[in-house]
Amino acid sequence: xxxxxxxxxxxxxxxxxxxxxxxxxxxxxxxxxxxxxxxxxxxxxxxxxxxxxxxxxxxxxxxxxxx
Amino acid sequence: xxxxxxxxxxxxxxxxxxxxxxxxxxxxxxxxxxxxxxxxxxxxxxxxxxxxxxxxxxxxxxxxxxx
Amino acid sequence: xxxxxxxxxxxxxxxxxxxxxxxxxxxxxxxxxxxxxxxxxxxxxxxxxxxxxxxxxxxxxxxxxxx
Amino acid sequence: xxxxxxxxxxxxxxxxxxxxxxxxxxxxxxxxxxxxxxxxxxxxxxxxxxxxxxxxxxxxxxxxxxx
Amino acid sequence: xxxxxxxxxxxxxxxxxxxxxxxxxxxxxxxxxxxxxxxxxxxxxxxxxxxxxxxxxxxxxxxxxxx
Amino acid sequence: xxxxxxxxxxxxxxxxxxxxxxxxxxxxxxxxxxxxxxxxxxxxxxxxxxxxxxxxxxxxxxxxxxx
Numbered sequence: 001x002x003x004x005x006x007x008x009x010x011x012x013x014x015x016x017x018x019x020x021x022x023x024x025x026x027x028x029x030x031x032x033x034x035x036x037x038x039x040x041x042x043x044x045x046x047x048x049x050x051x052x053x054x055x056x057x058x059x060x061x062x063x064x065x066x067x
Numbered sequence: 068x069x070x071x072x073x074x075x076x077x078x079x080x081x082x083x084x085x086x087x088x089x090x091x092x093x094x095x096x097x098x099x100x101x102x103x104x105x106x107x108x109x110x111x112x113x114x115x116x117x118x119x120x121x122x123x124x125x126x127x128x129x130x131x132x133x134x
Numbered sequence: 135x136x137x138x139x140x141x142x143x144x145x146x147x148x149x150x151x152x153x154x155x156x157x158x159x160x161x162x163x164x165x166x167x168x169x170x171x172x173x174x175x176x177x178x179x180x181x182x183x184x185x186x187x188x189x190x191x192x193x194x195x196x197x198x199x200x201x
Numbered sequence: 202x203x204x205x206x207x208x209x210x211x212x213x214x215x216x217x218x219x220x221x222x223x224x225x226x227x228x229x230x231x232x233x234x235x236x237x238x239x240x241x242x243x244x245x246x247x248x249x250x251x252x253x254x255x256x257x258x259x260x261x262x263x264x265x266x267x268x
Numbered sequence: 269x270x271x272x273x274x275x276x277x278x279x280x281x282x283x284x285x286x287x288x289x290x291x292x293x294x295x296x297x298x299x300x301x302x303x304x305x306x307x308x309x310x311x312x313x314x315x316x317x318x319x320x321x322x323x324x325x326x327x328x329x330x331x332x333x334x335x
Numbered sequence: 336x337x338x339x340x341x342x343x344x345x346x347x348x349x350x351x352x353x354x355x356x357x358x359x360x361x362x363x364x365x366x367x368x369x370x371x372x373x374x375x376x377x378x379x380x381x382x383x384x385x386x387x388x389x390x391x392x393x394x395x396x397x398x399x400x401x402x
Contacts, residue, residue: 003208015117022120024229032221039173042120050283053290053310070141082318089321091162099154106374109321149251156254176254184350187357187377216385223388240307243388271342292363300355
């Protein structure tokens with residue numbers, strides 16, 4: 001029944017990696033809280049680096065600056 | 068004033084269906100809670116089937132398996 | 135499979151009204167998009183009026199001003 | 202840099218279980234995507250069972266019905 | 269440490285405007301609450317006008333009607 | 336029309352500070368994007384420090400460790 005939302009930058013994450021994220025997040029909730037996986041939802045949002053800020057800068061700008 | 072977010076898989080939902088979702092969600096909040104529709108916001112997110120997991124699998128994988 | 139999030143101000147919404155919101159949002163997605171209700175999740179967030187702003191003011195301030 | 206949001210019903214989850222969820226979600230993103238854990242945020246939302254619906258019913262109602 | 273999510277319609281917002289939004293939201297949290305900017309995350313979501321509803325209508329429809 | 340969500344730890348933020356956050360976020364969107372403030376929504380979520388993780392630890396644990 002839990003709902004997990006994973007937001008990451010859009011950086012060529014593969015379908016296999018998404019499968020691992022969904023499998024891993026589901027197992028985590030099952031193992032720690034004993035949740036039923038059948039209705040456990042995981043949604044992955046991929047966000048453009050221009051649209052993600054940290055430390056007051058876009059990720060695009062940080063990468064250009066070598067951070 | 069309420070804010071409603073509807074997340075669905077990206078499956079060719081038409082503009083007409085989106086209109087119905089927005090109209091229906093707005094009417095629901097007006098009818099049940101007497102909210103003012105003028106400032107009632109509905110946002111629909113369409114998510115790739117690779118990015119949506121349920122039961123520990125992606126929707127893509129579930130459909131390939133005939134689930 | 136869809137996920138619906140309804141954010142409203144905390145104003146004494148009753149358990150019966152929450153039941154109606156959950157039932158209504160589920161039926162909306164079933165009717166418009168033919169979604170399977172079994173795994174359709176609805177989460178209602180109730181937000182303090184101090185924490186909800188519209189038009190640059192909190193809802194608390196707007197109500198005190200008779201808006 | 203990723204942001205993970207875990208929504209669960211409010212059911213007496215302990216501080217130790219929350220620590221495990223946060224540690225596990227962080228490790229998952231580090232292991233699968235090589236993300237830097239230093240800026241990786243995990244937020245857990247606990248939702249009242251009256252406010253969580255699945256299959257068109259509240260979790261409160263489902264539990265009363267023995268589902 | 270805060271997390272800020274800004275949802276706007278997809279209307280040709282430039283990279284420079286996104287930079288200003290991220291910088292401004294970060295400064296706001298630093299100035300009002302004294303938060304550390306280093307781990308302060310801002311995510312901007314751009315939403316198609318067909319997917320955004322207000323007053324029970326899509327933004328697309330409102331614009332066509334001259335609202 | 337934009338929707339802004341600010342998530343912070345629950346640390347005794349005052350009503351006056353919330354008013355400043357809502358006013359500031361609204362002005363930011365008006366100034367950068369020319370948005371109409373009348374339908375601009377800001378929602379502040381305050382999250383317990385046990386429920387907020389960064390760097391794989393809860394904020395509670397980080398503060399106890401003097402981080």
